[in-house]
Amino acid sequence: MIVVYSRGFEKRYPTNPVENPDRVRLTAQELSGYEFFEPAPASQEEIASVHTSGHIERVRMRGLYGAAALAAGGAVAAARIALREPAFGLIRPPGHHASSDHSWGMCFFNNIAVAVKAIRPHVRRVLILDIDLHFGDGTVSIFRWDPDVSVVNIGAIDINFDYINLDSIGYIEQVKNALEFHEYDIIGVSAGFDTYRLDWGGMLDIDDYRKIGSLIRDASEERCGGRRFAVLEGGYHQDLRYCIRSFVSGFE
Structure with missing residues (x-):
């Protein structure tokens, strides 16, 4: 398994202080045993897709284009x-x-959407599994009318943040159901970790x-030739690096 990472992700930019460079810097140290790949920023054409x-232009005027384009390029x-x-x-x-x-919520470009658009010439059906605490409203709106892209927000009922009253068993059961119910040629994961027991969720x-x-690894091996990727979304507790390492150990 490859970890896509750049030291550029450690740069500071105007955002909520909880979304700080240590989120990725410390996690990169935790994942140091994996092979790393240095991404380039997403192209203007990829972002405009x-x-x-x-x-x-609004992102550019806020001085955020470089950081946002690099994140989108990492997802691609x-x-x-x-x-x-x-x-x-x-x-x-x-x-x-x-x-x-x-955009809102510390997000600027929709990384996973840019990534999915970039690989559509190679795959038709995509399952986007969003395991962040918060509903991925931007991703849903982008692919709302695309019958070949299924977006599943685990644990979230709707855009208004009305959450099903779940425990961890029920949450994982929803992951299983999403993987079993949909047809796909690749799985993309919006990997948020703020549902962690010491984080907001x-x-x-x-x-x-x-x-x-x-679960995602096994489903991809069985259903779509092992094609799977994940990109970091939320997760703000100091244990984020351990949550990611745990996810990656199952995902690889």
Whole structure:
């Protein structure tokens, strides 16, 4: 398995202080035994396949274009690598709250959407599994009318943040159901870790992320030739690096 990472993700930019460079810097140290791949920023064309020119210009005017383009490029690299072997995009800023013409929630470009658009010439059916605590409204809006892209937000009912009252067993059961119900040629994971029991979500233990990673690995091996990738979304507790390591140990 390949970890897509750049020291550029450690740069500071105007955002909420919880979305800080240590999220990826410390995790990169934790994953040091894996093979790393240095991504390039997403091209203007790749970003424009998802976002309007007006949105791109607004991101640029806020001084965020470089950071956002590099994160999107990391997601694109992870998706392209996944056509031949699994990959994890250890990227920031996150992206699943970015729609075509709007963004919020510490997101600027929708990384996983840019990645999926980039590999569509090679795969038809895509399952995007969003395991972040928060509903990935941007991703849902981008692919709403695409019958070949299924977006499943585990544990979330709707865009208004009305959550099903789940425990970890019920949460993992939803992951199983999503993997069994849909047809896909590749799985992309919006890998948020803020459902961790010491983070905002207060639910999953560190080992639960290994179980989730293993479920995705097994389903991809059985259903789509092993094609799978994940990109980092949320997760703000100091244990984030251990949650990611656990997920990757099951996912690889």
